[in-house]
Amino acid sequence: MSSVLTRTPSDIKWLANELAAMAGEVERIDQEVKRLQARRRHLRGVQKALGAVADMLAVPQLPEVVPPVRAHAHFRERGGLFGFVRAALQAAQPKAVDTLTMADLVIAHFGLTFATPRARQRFLHDSVGRTLNRLYQRDEVERLHDPTADRHLPGIWRWKVAAPTLEKLRELSAEAGP
Amino acid sequence: MALTMTRTRTQTALTKLVTLVANVHGELAFVDSQAVMLSGTSSAGKEQALLAGLARRRAQLESSRDALHTTIRQFDAELDPASIGSTDGWLKPFGRGAAGGRRYLASLVDDDQR
Numbered sequence: 001m002s003s004v005l006t007r008t009p010s011d012i013k014w015l016a017n018e019l020a021a022m023a024g025e026v027e028r029i030d031q032e033v034k035r036l037q038a039r040r041r042h043l044r045g046v047q048k049a050l051g052a053v054a055d056m057l058a059v060p061q062l063p064e065v066v067p068p069v070r071a072h073a074h075f076r077e078r079g080g081l082f083g084f085v086r087a088a089l090q091a092a093q094p095k096a097v098d099t100l101t102m103a104d105l106v107i108a109h110f111g112l113t114f115a116t117p118r119a120r121q122r123f124l125h126d127s128v129g130r131t132l133n134r135l136y137q138r139d140e141v142e143r144l145h146d147p148t149a150d151r152h153l154p155g156i157w158r159w160k161v162a163a164p165t166l167e168k169l170r171e172l173s174a175e176a177g178p
Numbered sequence: 179m180a181l182t183m184t185r186t187r188t189q190t191a192l193t194k195l196v197t198l199v200a201n202v203h204g205e206l207a208f209v210d211s212q213a214v215m216l217s218g219t220s221s222a223g224k225e226q227a228l229l230a231g232l233a234r235r236r237a238q239l240e241s242s243r244d245a246l247h248t249t250i251r252q253f254d255a256e257l258d259p260a261s262i263g264s265t266d267g268w269l270k271p272f273g274r275g276a277a278g279g280r281r282y283l284a285s286l287v288d289d290d291q292r
Contacts, residue, residue, distance in 0.1 A: 046252055048245070049252075050248075050249055052241070056246075057198075067181070071185055
């Protein structure tokens with residue numbers, strides 16, 4: 001009498017696992033290729049449109065003479081850093097975030113590496129600092145530090161919410177009367 | 179000319195692009211109005227040649243408009259190029275007013291006959 005298999009032999013189990021993993025990886029690659037092909041088609045269309053505008057501006061040779069530039073390599077797309085810093089401040093609200101912590105968050109999120117501590121410091125000041133200042137100028141964040149005080153202390157920033165100030169509340173209370 | 183990684187966008191560049199769009203919108207509106215006016219008239223050879231010239235120019239303008247709209251959206255995805263108005267700056271090379279319009283239409287027929 002033949003015995004009925006109740007457990008899958010480990011060699012077949014291993015083979016099945018590997019086959020499933022390979023099929024999954026190929027499927028993932030196919031999806032990525034499909035996505036990249038669609039993006040390529042879109043970018044070609046934009047490139048063609050920009051070339052047509054170059055023609056209108058009497059520089060039809062422009063598309064042929066400009067070399068490819070890998071722009072926004074660090075932050076994936078235009079506005080990548082700005083968008084991340086903005087979202088991080090919004091997520092932290094009502095708490096504030098200092099410039100050093102924000103730089104750490106950005107570095108971890110985008111997987112940035114720096115050849116020297118000086119390069120890291122430059123990134124902190126030039127990229128992160130400027131982005132935070134831009135948000136401040138747009139009145140989207142408030143500055144909780146005194147920029148004229150100690151320049152070596154990191155800045156502290158908080159996302160601004162459309163809540164009335166204490167002074168405004170006092171004014172409204174006075175207007176309403178006793 | 180040094181290319182910049184940051185792809186700095188300036189108000190001057192945007193103004194230039196918007197002016198181009200406004201000119202194309204203006205010319206398209208003029209071409210359409212002339213085509214509507216002519217469509218009810220006689221089918222004489224001159225009118226037919228003008229209608230053909232208008233149709234050909236319209237196709238060119240549509241292509242330019244689509245390219246410019248794509249470019250404006252590339253400049254800033256939040257801008258709506260369809261909301262840009264129209265100007266008659268495109269008519270300047272032909273002179274202003276009704277006489278300019280007539281010269282413009284004549285150029286379309288001339289182009290067609292070439």
